[in-house]
Amino acid sequence: xxxxxxxxxxxxxxxxxxxxxxxxxxxxxxxxxxxxxxxxxxxxxxxxxxxxxxxxxxxxxxxxxxxxxxxxxxxxxxxxxxxxxxxxxxxxxxxxxxxxxxxxxxxxxxxxxxxxxxxxxxxxxxxxxxxxxxxxxxxxxxxxxxxxxxxxxxxxxxxxxxxxxxxxxxxxxxxxxxxxxxxxxxxxxxxxxxxxxxxxxxxxxxxxxxxxxxxxxxxxxxxxxxxxxxxxxxxxxxxxxxxxxxxxxxxxxxxxxxxxxxxxxxxxxxxxxxxxxxxxxxxxxxxxxxxxxxxxxxxxxxxx
Amino acid sequence: xxxxxxxxxxxxxxxxxxxxxxxxxxxxxxxxxxxxxxxxxxxxxxxxxxxxxxxxxxxxxxxxxxxxxxxxxxxxxxxxxxxxxxxxxxxxxxxxxxxxxxxxxxxxxxxxxxxxxxxxxxxxxxxxxxxxxxxxxxxxxxxxxxxxxxxxxxxxxxxxxxxxxxxxxxxxxxxxxxxxxxxxxxxxxxxxxxxxxxxxxxxxxxxxxxxxxxxxxxxxxxxxxxxxxxxxxxxxxxxxxxxxxxxxxxxxxxxxxxxxxxxxxxxxxxxxxxxxxxxxxxxxxxxxxxxxxxxxxxxxxxxxxxxxxxxxxxxxxxxxxxxxxxxxxxxxxxxxxxxxxxxxxxxxxxxxxxxxxxxxxxxxxxxxxxxxxxxxxxxxxxxxxxxxxxxxxxxxxxxxxxxxxxxxxxxxxxxxxxxxxxxxxxxxxxxxxxxxxxxxxxxxxxxxxxxxxxxxxxxxxxxxxxxxxxxxxxxxxxxxxxxxxxxxxxxxxxxxxxxxxxxxxxxxxxxxxxxxxxxxxxxxxxxxxxxxxxxxxxxxxxxxxxxxxxxxxxxxxxxxxxxxxxxxxxxxxxxxxxxxxxxxxxxxxxxxxxxxxxxxxxxxxxxxxxxxxxxxxxxxxxxxxxxxxxxxxxxxxxxxxxxxxxxxxxxxxxxxxxxxx
Numbered sequence: 001x002x003x004x005x006x007x008x009x010x011x012x013x014x015x016x017x018x019x020x021x022x023x024x025x026x027x028x029x030x031x032x033x034x035x036x037x038x039x040x041x042x043x044x045x046x047x048x049x050x051x052x053x054x055x056x057x058x059x060x061x062x063x064x065x066x067x068x069x070x071x072x073x074x075x076x077x078x079x080x081x082x083x084x085x086x087x088x089x090x091x092x093x094x095x096x097x098x099x100x101x102x103x104x105x106x107x108x109x110x111x112x113x114x115x116x117x118x119x120x121x122x123x124x125x126x127x128x129x130x131x132x133x134x135x136x137x138x139x140x141x142x143x144x145x146x147x148x149x150x151x152x153x154x155x156x157x158x159x160x161x162x163x164x165x166x167x168x169x170x171x172x173x174x175x176x177x178x179x180x181x182x183x184x185x186x187x188x189x190x191x192x193x194x195x196x197x198x199x200x201x202x203x204x205x206x207x208x209x210x211x212x213x214x215x216x217x218x219x220x221x222x223x224x225x226x227x228x229x230x231x232x233x234x235x236x237x238x239x240x241x242x243x244x245x246x247x248x249x250x251x252x253x254x255x256x257x258x259x260x261x262x263x264x265x266x267x268x269x270x271x272x273x274x275x276x277x278x279x280x281x282x283x284x285x286x287x288x289x290x291x292x293x294x295x296x297x298x299x300x301x302x303x304x
Numbered sequence: 305x306x307x308x309x310x311x312x313x314x315x316x317x318x319x320x321x322x323x324x325x326x327x328x329x330x331x332x333x334x335x336x337x338x339x340x341x342x343x344x345x346x347x348x349x350x351x352x353x354x355x356x357x358x359x360x361x362x363x364x365x366x367x368x369x370x371x372x373x374x375x376x377x378x379x380x381x382x383x384x385x386x387x388x389x390x391x392x393x394x395x396x397x398x399x400x401x402x403x404x405x406x407x408x409x410x411x412x413x414x415x416x417x418x419x420x421x422x423x424x425x426x427x428x429x430x431x432x433x434x435x436x437x438x439x440x441x442x443x444x445x446x447x448x449x450x451x452x453x454x455x456x457x458x459x460x461x462x463x464x465x466x467x468x469x470x471x472x473x474x475x476x477x478x479x480x481x482x483x484x485x486x487x488x489x490x491x492x493x494x495x496x497x498x499x500x501x502x503x504x505x506x507x508x509x510x511x512x513x514x515x516x517x518x519x520x521x522x523x524x525x526x527x528x529x530x531x532x533x534x535x536x537x538x539x540x541x542x543x544x545x546x547x548x549x550x551x552x553x554x555x556x557x558x559x560x561x562x563x564x565x566x567x568x569x570x571x572x573x574x575x576x577x578x579x580x581x582x583x584x585x586x587x588x589x590x591x592x593x594x595x596x597x598x599x600x601x602x603x604x605x606x607x608x609x610x611x612x613x614x615x616x617x618x619x620x621x622x623x624x625x626x627x628x629x630x631x632x633x634x635x636x637x638x639x640x641x642x643x644x645x646x647x648x649x650x651x652x653x654x655x656x657x658x659x660x661x662x663x664x665x666x667x668x669x670x671x672x673x674x675x676x677x678x679x680x681x682x683x684x685x686x687x688x689x690x691x692x693x694x695x696x697x698x699x700x701x702x703x704x705x706x707x708x709x710x711x712x713x714x715x716x717x718x719x720x721x722x723x724x725x726x727x728x729x730x731x732x733x734x735x736x737x738x739x740x741x742x743x744x745x746x747x748x749x750x751x752x753x754x755x756x757x758x759x760x761x762x763x764x765x766x767x768x769x770x771x772x773x774x775x776x777x778x779x780x781x782x783x784x785x786x787x788x789x790x791x792x793x794x795x796x797x798x799x800x801x802x803x804x805x806x807x808x809x810x811x812x813x814x815x816x817x818x819x820x821x822x823x824x825x826x827x828x829x830x831x832x833x834x835x836x837x838x839x840x841x842x843x844x845x846x847x848x849x850x851x852x853x854x855x856x857x858x859x860x861x862x863x864x865x866x867x868x869x870x871x872x873x874x875x876x877x878x879x880x881x882x883x884x885x886x887x888x889x890x891x892x893x894x895x896x897x898x899x900x901x902x903x904x905x906x907x908x909x910x911x912x913x914x915x916x917x918x919x920x921x922x923x924x925x926x927x928x929x930x931x932x933x934x935x936x937x938x939x940x941x942x943x944x945x946x947x948x949x950x951x952x953x954x955x956x957x958x959x960x961x962x963x964x965x
Contacts, residue, residue: 050849051849051852051853052853053853053854053855053856054850054853054854054855054856055855055856055857055858056855056856056857056858057857057858057859057860057861058857058858058859058860059678059759059760059859059860060860061680061681061687061758063680063691063758065843065846066843068846069839069842069843069846070839072842073835073838073839073841073842074835076838076842077831077834077835077838080834091827091830091831093824093827094714094823094824095710095713095714095823095824095827096824096827098709098710098713098714099701099706099710099831101739102699102700102701102706102742103701103835105698105700105742105743105746106695106700106701108746109694109695109698109700109746109749109750112746112750112754113691113750113753113754113758115754116750116753116754116755116758116759116874117754117758117759118759118860118861119677119678119758119759119760119860119870119873120860120861120862120868120873121872121873121874122862122863123874124754124873124874124878124879125874125878127750127754127874127879128751128874128878128879128880128881128882129882131743131746131747131750132747132882132883132886134743134746134747135740135743135744135747135883137743138736138739138740138742138743139736139737139739139740139743140736141739142735142736142738142739143736145717145735146717146720146732146735146736149717149720149722150720150721150722153722154722155714155717155718155722214861215860215861218849218850218853219846219849219850219853220846220850223842223846285882285886292736296733296736299732299733303720303727303729303732
């Protein structure tokens with residue numbers, strides 16, 4: 001039985017991420033009164049990109065390809081320690097939450113380095129923004145992890161998130177609300193969504209993540225898009241678990257609620273993207289500091 | 305046996321620079337002789353230390369010494385083992401590196417001096433770590449401090465080098481002064497100069513507090529703990545790179561050693577000791593890396609990262625002390641393991657970074673990051689070494705920095721009251737700070753690696769460079785192996801850490817202090833290897849896809865601009881600008897700007913740099929007024945020997961009269 005759940009975990013982790021992007025795009029299209037591309041369009045895009053040729057800048061070195069490769073590998077490994085929908089993750093040990101956070105930092109290191117490898121000032125700007133904003137997102141994430149650790153008395157993601165969280169909501173509901181808001185902001189920033197970054201903008205000067213990968217094309221770009229979708233999926237899974245803490249008792253109902261919940265979370269992101277304008281870059285750090293403080297307050301409420 | 309081997313190693317290394325003094329200043333023989341002696345001595349020392357680490361048998365040596373209170377007492381134990389290994393390893397690699405970095409034929413004036421003091425500083429560091437007597441400790445300490453001064457001022461014909469040297473000399477003497485006071489107080493408590501745990505009934509809180517504060521000031525200055533780091537950036541930047549590697553990788557750790565050793569003498573430290581160390585470590589970590597982000601001198605940037613890493617190490621010591629005060633074995637084990645393993649890790653990756661930075665300086669003759677660019681094409685080995693060092697220092701998996709930071713995180717999370725026992729939630733707030741430090745380090749090293757090694761050459765400095773020779777890349781390769789080894793197999797170094805931890809906290813049950821039961825050592829290896837495998841598989845897949853598809857090459861997309869030039873690339877200053885602005889209240893960046901104005905604009909200029917707030921803004925102004933005060937006493941300074949002799953005579957006379965009365 002355990003093996004079957006692990007298999008489901010791995011299959012979902014690999015197959016589901018692009019779906020979220022499709023749902024977000026569909027939601028935004030609905031708000032704009034358009035039909036929009038099919039929900040499965042991101043899958044088609046990625047498969048097509050993997051089969052395409054590439055144009056590689058003459059300035060670049062091996063680091064240019066290390067970006068997509070390491071970011072994807074790090075996200076795949078991180079996916080093994082995140083519990084999906086209340087089921088224990090395939091791998092869990094004390095301290096896996098820190099590995100989870102640091103694997104994304106590893107991906108960021110190489111993605112930003114790959115951007116600088118092209119020698120383009122636009123990509124330099126994107127890289128600088130990405131790493132600067134992450135400096136503020138990271139403490140917010142760790143305050144959140146501390147809240148979860150305190151509530152669950154556990155130091156692994158599975159111990160924190162798998163199983164029932166209803167008791168935790170009873171003890172520290174206020175903290176969890178603050179933490180969920182803060183984690184949602186971190187999710188939007190780390191995955192370059194509006195109001196922090198617009199993946200669909202047409203002006204290089206204002207982009208963050210998209211401008212870092214301007215020079216990547218073909219299979220490398222496909223890997224980047226997939227890696228980014230996977231990251232959104234994983235952080236989203238953590239957030240979803242906190243928002244939907246219920247443990248039905250039947251593992252199949254849990255999987256079902258996860259399969260319904262993730263697209264709903266994508267709809268929520270789509271709604272935010274459709275109803276908000278993009279923030280001026282200068283305001284992004286302020287919101288992030290606010291996110292940090294929110295989860296810090298959450299922790300103080302809990303340990304007071 | 306171990307003690308004997310270590311002592312022989314110390315003598316051989318101390319002697320290593322001497323034959324060169326007797327030889328012609330243009331001959332390469334002295335250089336080779338000194339390297340052979342230094343390497344031989346270091347290998348003997350490493351074997352001796354490892355022998356103790358494996359067998360655990362110690363035979364302390366104690367010889368009579370005619371100095372009052374002094375005794376030539378030497379012993380190797382668990383804590384000194386941790387420090388001895390880098391003390392022997394890093395200078396050994398540095399000596400080999402110096403063969404081509406500081407060739408005798410290229411530096412006939414100062415090469416012999418450099419090698420003499422390189423050996424002396426290494427030997428005295430090892431001596432400090434094994435000495436069991438305060439007088440012996442202080443003598444070795446002073447030899448170390450003075451030799452390091454001569455190393456920093458190797459190129460003493462440059463005024464900036466002399467300035468950095470004077471600041472270092474003043475700082476190190478202030479540290480020594482604190483240590484004199486501290487050891488005198490310790491002798492009063494213990495009744496002798498033997499360095500050993502104190503009898504509990506002899507300790508009074510007031511004296512204990514004074515000893516702790518003096519130790520914190522003296523050892524903190526040596527370690528470069530913020531705000532006592534003022535000497536560090538200048539000295540590290542101005543010294544030759546293999547000296548910077550030695551200073552940053554090994555020498556500043558001696559401050560950590562002193563702190564760890566002295567606090568272990570107190571059986572029941574008060575809670576605030578641990579709290580203050582944790583707070584100072586956090587401040588040092590965050591501000592150290594924030595200042596590093598603002599630098600555009602490659603070696604100064606690395607120097608500020610030493611301040612950051614010392615901060616992380618002190619956080620670990622603080623956590624361990626809290627654990628001792630509150631009887632929490634898990635905090636002690638994880639905190640001290642994090643701190644001590646970080647001592648190893650930092651000595652490995654920081655030396656690696658200084659070696660590769662030195663290789664850049666050797667090839668381009670500049671340390672200015674914004675003048676470089678695109679070096680990875682001509683210097684692939686150096687670039688790879690720097691990349692490995694950068695990933696390791698950011699604490700990223702699968703390298704060694706991650707392991708020690710993970711220990712520290714686990715310990716900090718446990719202060720929330722996870723696991724049985726008391727909680728001290730203030731400490732938990734250090735965990736997000738550590739996350740901030742990590743993220744800032746990623747920013748800083750993406751900047752340094754990207755601007756120096758990637759893109760294309762910004763000035764003529766960075767064009768037509770050559771990769772360094774084997775004697776420089778070889779030591780880097782050894783350090784890369786070290787970083788990977790600890791990152792992938794932490795279980796193999798755990799026994800050495802366990803021994804040091806049980807020695808440090810004798811009052812706690814050894815079974816609860818075992819690292820293997822507190823940290824996921826096996827999982828770290830599994831996940832690290834897994835990450836490597838997935839990365840290799842993903843790159844193989846990408847290569848396969850690239851081979852299948854059509855691959856063209858073109859210049860970088862410039863948004864339609866037809867004639868891009870390398871000077872249009874993002875510079876280190878622009879990369880850091882956003883963050884420097886966020887931290888502007890502390891960093892106080894200086895900007896000199898001639899803006900572009902009007903229709904027929906004149907040439908514009910923009911310059912910005914981040915000076916050291918503590919040194920330039922606080923210490924120098926206050927020191928200036930003290931200097932003015934003391935200049936009034938200059939009338940006493942007559943410059944003639946007769947007057948000075950009469951001063952001595954008068955002093956003696958006064959003392960004589962005083963003793964009679």
